[in-house]
Amino acid sequence: MNVKIQSVKFDADKKLIDFINAKLEKFERFSDKVTNADVTLKLDKDVEKGNKVVVISLEMPGDNLVAERKSKSFEESVDLCIDALKKQLERYKEKHV
Numbered sequence: 001m002n003v004k005i006q007s008v009k010f011d012a013d014k015k016l017i018d019f020i021n022a023k024l025e026k027f028e029r030f031s032d033k034v035t036n037a038d039v040t041l042k043l044d045k046d047v048e049k050g051n052k053v054v055v056i057s058l059e060m061p062g063d064n065l066v067a068e069r070k071s072k073s074f075e076e077s078v079d080l081c082i083d084a085l086k087k088q089l090e091r092y093k094e095k096h097v
Contacts, residue, residue: 001027001034007041016041016074023082024056030089033060041074056081063092 003024005017024037036059044051050070054077058065065088069080 001025001037003037003039005039005041008043010041010043012041012074019075020078023078026082027058027085027089030086031060031093034058035060039078044070046070050077052077054078054081056085058085058089060092065089065092 001024003021005012005020020039024039027034027037038055038057038059040055042053042055044053050072052072052074053068053070054074055066055068056078065085067081067084067088069077069084071077071080
């Protein structure tokens with residue numbers, strides 16, 4: 001799986017990039033059909049509710065799975081996106097099996 005990480009208006013540190021790559025590697029255990037993963041990291045203006053926004057898009061044959069979550073840390077947002085994508089992947093498998 002090819003992983004592309006883009007951070008908007010800031011530079012993501014190596015620790016965060018390694019964390020994201022480690023989380024996305026686990027998707028290869030769930031499905032070998034995921035070909036690409038696009039991750040976008042953004043900072044939002046709403047500091048009280050959490051201003052770290054993560055959008056993860058997984059490309060699969062004939063379909064894309066997308067999750068967007070916002071929280072107080074990028075790591076938490078990534079975890080929330082991964083959980084949402086796991087549910088989407090389960091539904092995808094039910095439809096296409």
